[in-house]
Amino acid sequence: MADAGNSTRHRVVIVGGGFGGMLCAQGLKTAQADVTLIDRRNFHLFQPLLYQVATGGLSPANIAAPLRSVLKYQANTRVLLGDVTDIDVAGKAVVLSDGSRVPFDSLVLATGSTHHYFGKDAEWGPIAPGLKTVEDATEIRRKILAAFEKAEKEPDASVRGRLLTFVVIGGGPTGVEMAGAISELSRETLKRDFRAIHPGAARVVLVEGQTRVLPTFHEKLSAKAGKALGEMGVEVWFDCHVTEVTPDHVTVTPDKGAEPKRIDTETVIWAAGVKASPLGKILAERLGAGVVADKGGRVPVGPDCTVAGHPEIFVIGDLASQVGAGGKPQPGVAPVAMQQGRYVAEAIKRRVKGLAPQAAFRYWDKGSLATIGRSRAVMESGRIRLWGYPAWLGWLFIHIMYLARFENRVLVLFQWFWNYVTRNRAARLITGEKSERLRKQQSD
Amino acid sequence: MADAGNSTRHRVVIVGGGFGGMLCAQGLKTAQADVTLIDRRNFHLFQPLLYQVATGGLSPANIAAPLRSVLKYQANTRVLLGDVTDIDVAGKAVVLSDGSRVPFDSLVLATGSTHHYFGKDAEWGPIAPGLKTVEDATEIRRKILAAFEKAEKEPDASVRGRLLTFVVIGGGPTGVEMAGAISELSRETLKRDFRAIHPGAARVVLVEGQTRVLPTFHEKLSAKAGKALGEMGVEVWFDCHVTEVTPDHVTVTPDKGAEPKRIDTETVIWAAGVKASPLGKILAERLGAGVVADKGGRVPVGPDCTVAGHPEIFVIGDLASQVGAGGKPQPGVAPVAMQQGRYVAEAIKRRVKGLAPQAAFRYWDKGSLATIGRSRAVMESGRIRLWGYPAWLGWLFIHIMYLARFENRVLVLFQWFWNYVTRNRAARLITGEKSERLRKQQSD
Numbered sequence: 001m002a003d004a005g006n007s008t009r010h011r012v013v014i015v016g017g018g019f020g021g022m023l024c025a026q027g028l029k030t031a032q033a034d035v036t037l038i039d040r041r042n043f044h045l046f047q048p049l050l051y052q053v054a055t056g057g058l059s060p061a062n063i064a065a066p067l068r069s070v071l072k073y074q075a076n077t078r079v080l081l082g083d084v085t086d087i088d089v090a091g092k093a094v095v096l097s098d099g100s101r102v103p104f105d106s107l108v109l110a111t112g113s114t115h116h117y118f119g120k121d122a123e124w125g126p127i128a129p130g131l132k133t134v135e136d137a138t139e140i141r142r143k144i145l146a147a148f149e150k151a152e153k154e155p156d157a158s159v160r161g162r163l164l165t166f167v168v169i170g171g172g173p174t175g176v177e178m179a180g181a182i183s184e185l186s187r188e189t190l191k192r193d194f195r196a197i198h199p200g201a202a203r204v205v206l207v208e209g210q211t212r213v214l215p216t217f218h219e220k221l222s223a224k225a226g227k228a229l230g231e232m233g234v235e236v237w238f239d240c241h242v243t244e245v246t247p248d249h250v251t252v253t254p255d256k257g258a259e260p261k262r263i264d265t266e267t268v269i270w271a272a273g274v275k276a277s278p279l280g281k282i283l284a285e286r287l288g289a290g291v292v293a294d295k296g297g298r299v300p301v302g303p304d305c306t307v308a309g310h311p312e313i314f315v316i317g318d319l320a321s322q323v324g325a326g327g328k329p330q331p332g333v334a335p336v337a338m339q340q341g342r343y344v345a346e347a348i349k350r351r352v353k354g355l356a357p358q359a360a361f362r363y364w365d366k367g368s369l370a371t372i373g374r375s376r377a378v379m380e381s382g383r384i385r386l387w388g389y390p391a392w393l394g395w396l397f398i399h400i401m402y403l404a405r406f407e408n409r410v411l412v413l414f415q416w417f418w419n420y421v422t423r424n425r426a427a428r429l430i431t432g433e434k435s436e437r438l439r440k441q442q443s444d
Numbered sequence: 445m446a447d448a449g450n451s452t453r454h455r456v457v458i459v460g461g462g463f464g465g466m467l468c469a470q471g472l473k474t475a476q477a478d479v480t481l482i483d484r485r486n487f488h489l490f491q492p493l494l495y496q497v498a499t500g501g502l503s504p505a506n507i508a509a510p511l512r513s514v515l516k517y518q519a520n521t522r523v524l525l526g527d528v529t530d531i532d533v534a535g536k537a538v539v540l541s542d543g544s545r546v547p548f549d550s551l552v553l554a555t556g557s558t559h560h561y562f563g564k565d566a567e568w569g570p571i572a573p574g575l576k577t578v579e580d581a582t583e584i585r586r587k588i589l590a591a592f593e594k595a596e597k598e599p600d601a602s603v604r605g606r607l608l609t610f611v612v613i614g615g616g617p618t619g620v621e622m623a624g625a626i627s628e629l630s631r632e633t634l635k636r637d638f639r640a641i642h643p644g645a646a647r648v649v650l651v652e653g654q655t656r657v658l659p660t661f662h663e664k665l666s667a668k669a670g671k672a673l674g675e676m677g678v679e680v681w682f683d684c685h686v687t688e689v690t691p692d693h694v695t696v697t698p699d700k701g702a703e704p705k706r707i708d709t710e711t712v713i714w715a716a717g718v719k720a721s722p723l724g725k726i727l728a729e730r731l732g733a734g735v736v737a738d739k740g741g742r743v744p745v746g747p748d749c750t751v752a753g754h755p756e757i758f759v760i761g762d763l764a765s766q767v768g769a770g771g772k773p774q775p776g777v778a779p780v781a782m783q784q785g786r787y788v789a790e791a792i793k794r795r796v797k798g799l800a801p802q803a804a805f806r807y808w809d810k811g812s813l814a815t816i817g818r819s820r821a822v823m824e825s826g827r828i829r830l831w832g833y834p835a836w837l838g839w840l841f842i843h844i845m846y847l848a849r850f851e852n853r854v855l856v857l858f859q860w861f862w863n864y865v866t867r868n869r870a871a872r873l874i875t876g877e878k879s880e881r882l883r884k885q886q887s888d
Contacts, residue, residue, distance in 0.1 A: 041874065042589060042593065042872070042873070042874045043872070043873050043874075059503035059504070059505045059506065059871075060503070060873060060875065061503045061870055061871035061873055062503065064873055065870075066637075066870075066872045066873070068634075068637035068638070069637065069868065069870075069872070072636040072637050073636065078639040078640075079637075080596075080597065081593040081596075081597075081874075082597070100597075134873065134875050135875060138875075145486060149486065149525040152524075152525075153524065153525070153526075153544075190512075192516040192517065193510075193512035193513065193516050193523075194512070195522040196522075408870070410858060410862075411855065411858065411859070414854060414855065414858070415855070418854075424513065426505055426509075426510075426513075426852070427503075427505035428486070428487070428505075428510045428513070429486070429487050429504060429505055429508055429510070429578065430485065430486045430487075430525075431504065431578050431579060431582075
């Protein structure tokens with residue numbers, strides 16, 4: 001297995017170019033191995049800032065880095081644009097949608113997660129887009145901006161009210177960031193843009209199933225975030241679950257026996273749940289022998305990030321279910337994926353060199369961050385808890401630091417500075433499939 | 445007509461937020477009139493830089509400005525997102541696709557032009573996209589980048605050759621800019637990105653019907669541009685017309701009786717012809733009485749930019765056919781539309797005030813510019829002719845100057861600087877409808 005010869009070099013296949021997969025590929029730069037990174041998309045996406053694309057603050061390219069660009073000087077690594085649909089565990093190869101096979105000696109699965117509508121994917125998915133891909137973000141941007149445009153033309157006050165109501169489902173970081181950004185968009189950016197409506201009168205409702213927003217943070221920070229949202233005009237509904245999503249309303253049912261309430265809206269954004277990418281279940285089926293994907297479709301892995309009985313198959317990031325320090329499962333956040341990616345790269349390098357394996361993976365939790373809006377954020381790291389302006393500066397600094405390419409850092413920083421000073425959001429374009437179809441119809 | 449009273453203010457309707465319509469609206473800022481700017485899109489697009497979006501150098505938002513943003517402090521002006529499908533000349537109103545009517549006292553039509561495939565719109569249009577909208581540009585970007593990705597995976601050398609052949613039809617400024625940019629993309633930006641193919645081996649063919657590229661420029665500059673294209677590895681075929689466009693090849697027929705030649709390619713970009721937007725023909729039909737749209741669908745207007753017999757109806761930009769100085773028709777370029785827009789704004793202001801009309805419109809031709817690539821451009825203004833680096837600097841300066849918003853100027857300038865130094869193009873994202881459909885299929 002540890003043959004470093006040129007003709008029979010160790011073959012590493014990494015599936016997924018997100019935080020875990022990209023960091024793993026980069027970690028293998030000096031490995032005596034042939035690395036293949038497979039992704040359906042040709043770019044790495046910095047998902048934590050996707051909500052800013054969805055609200056017109058940034059362009060998709062600002063938070064994306066072409067995978068080939070990132071890995072261009074890494075001669076032992078090739079990028080393959082493809083869709084892995086199956087894994088031949090015994091034959092040691094992944095199978096692409098076009099039927100072709102890519103053989104491996106070590107396999108790293110890092111395909112992440114997708115939206116989860118609690119069994120209502122088919123019904124709710126098309127109405128309430130989530131925030132995972134560039135297309136999700138531009139579609140949400142289109143829906144939000146089009147709602148204001150329609151309201152401007154709408155003579156019926158009740159329809160206008162429905163158009164100017166935005167419902168965000170889920171009070172985790174993404175939901176809080178989206179609700180805050182929509183509030184700023186309507187109250188500040190669009191303030192003077194319309195003549196018939198007052199965008200500032202828009203209603204933003206955040207629906208959360210628990211008793212506080214940001215439930216993974218300390219209670220004090222949840223309270224600070226809830227207060228900040230309130231100051232920004234966001235209605236936060238606690239202890240509620242969405243029980244119906246239709247094109248013109250959602251029904252929200254309180255957990256404690258109160259009557260279900262109806263909210264008339266045409267713009268619903270899903271930030272409530274994720275499940276592992278379907279490849280998790282496929283791998284578990286192929287492995288058989290006691291490996292069962294959990295309820296969220298995640299594959300259980302040991303402390304070395306491999307699946308039971310197959311030291312050559314690693315699963316990392318949101319696709320993996322791993323018991324961490326203190327017996328708690330690792331959280332589904334980017335830093336876990338990144339650290340696992342680097343850990344697995346090191347593990348493979350040691351194997352290729354014939355060295356003893358390293359110690360079990362330990363997640364170093366540097367802390368958590370969420371931004372609510374302009375100068376408003378919460379941040380915790382160990383016993384340190386910050387909120388308000390200091391936390392917001394910290395958020396800004398850390399996100400800029402982790403943006404993949406230098407150019408993006410400067411572009412994002414400049415746009416943020418500009419948006420901060422002018423309260424403008426320049427990327428407010430209504431583009432995409434539907435407007436395109438309209439154009440095609442009308443162009444002749 | 446010149447009633448400046450608040451209750452019965454003069455109503456100006458401008459259709460189209462391109463160069464002509466936007467400048468006209470801005471020129472009416474101080475007018476005692478109620479101005480309505482109607483466009484199908486919510487942004488003004490700086491079309492001269494669209495080819496840079498199509499080749500991954502810039503993001504769409506960098507060359508777009510939300511119309512509401514541009515006009516937010518102009519209290520007498522409202523923006524209406526809508527699609528004008530008819531004009532009620534006698535009733536003085538435009539009709540939108542939803543059946544609603546917008547009444548006017550003065551009407552300015554500025555809906556520009558669209559692609560023209562010489563009667564083959566239905567057959568060739570879907571295969572050979574042109575470059576007019578943001579969606580056109582991202583679709584061309586997707587096609588070009590996907591061709592390289594497919595080639596990287598293709599074992600058959602002849603198919604690989606076909607995938608790595610790019611045909612640009614039309615040797616005007618857009619065609620020259622596209623051909624040059626594709627050449628740079630393949631020879632410089634993507635140089636180290638692939639492992640199985642050499643992007644630099646890509647073939648770029650520019651097909652031009654006349655004996656030289658940039659036929660509206662001085663012959664000397666055409667020769668310079670042709671030479672620069674040659675140095676960049678672009679094959680220029682003169683005196684040729686495309687007679688067949690299919691998904692896997694185009695047929696090019698020389699004008700002088702030689703045999704038709706077949707070029708195997710899957711990526712064809714149309715930069716050959718435009719015709720006026722369909723509203724031109726509709727207006728001509730509604731006017732009747734001797735007003736006939738020309739072959740290109742353009743509406744003849746007098747020296748004051750109005751149509752015969754209707755001093756209240758102005759047509760400007762690519763939608764208008766106007767005889768200029770020396771009996772020559774005004775060229776279909778942005779500066780004509782911009783100057784006509786400002787002229788018409790002034791004309792309307794004078795009418796509202798009851799002043800005598802101004803002198804006939806005169807186009808002040810400040811010159812022409814086209815860029816071929818890095819440090820390569822041609823520029824002429826009167827008797828001054830520049831090429832090479834000085835022309836390229838001039839091109840850069842002028843395009844930055846005319847970009848609609850300050851923020852965009854900085855963003856574009858920075859990205860150009862960065863791309864110049866690194867030869868990188870950061871916005872190389874394969875996005876859009878087709879990848880989205882793939883994602884949806886695979887996500888569960």
